Amino acid sequence: xxxxxxxxxxxxxxxxxxxxxxxxxxxxxxxxxxxxxxxxxxxxxxxxxxxxxxxxxxxxxxxxxxxxxxxxxxxxxxxxxxxxxxx
Numbered sequence: 366x367x368x369x370x371x372x373x374x375x376x377x378x379x380x381x382x383x384x385x386x387x388x389x390x391x392x393x394x395x396x397x398x399x400x401x402x403x404x405x406x407x408x409x410x411x412x413x414x415x416x417x418x419x420x421x422x423x424x425x426x427x428x429x430x431x432x433x434x435x436x437x438x439x440x441x442x443x444x445x446x447x448x449x450x451x452x
């Protein structure tokens with residue numbers, strides 16, 4: 366599965382579509398897909414995101430979007446961890 370396919374699947378989730386930040390996520394993935402879209406998901410490394418940040422360094426909105434996405438993923442991970450602890 367490519368990064369683009371994964372992002373399309375993610376953006377198609379009902380709970381994601383209901384987020385107030387959905388339009389921002391769409392824009393962020395559109396921009397990320399320009400660089401990472403054809404890459405196989407398992408081959409995407411943190412260094413790829415860092416390289417993307419360097420490429421887009423002059424565009425503060427893009428960097429903010431990447432940071433927001435990383436924060437969102439982290440909060441989902443924390444929520445899952447808490448749910449597993451509560452059993």
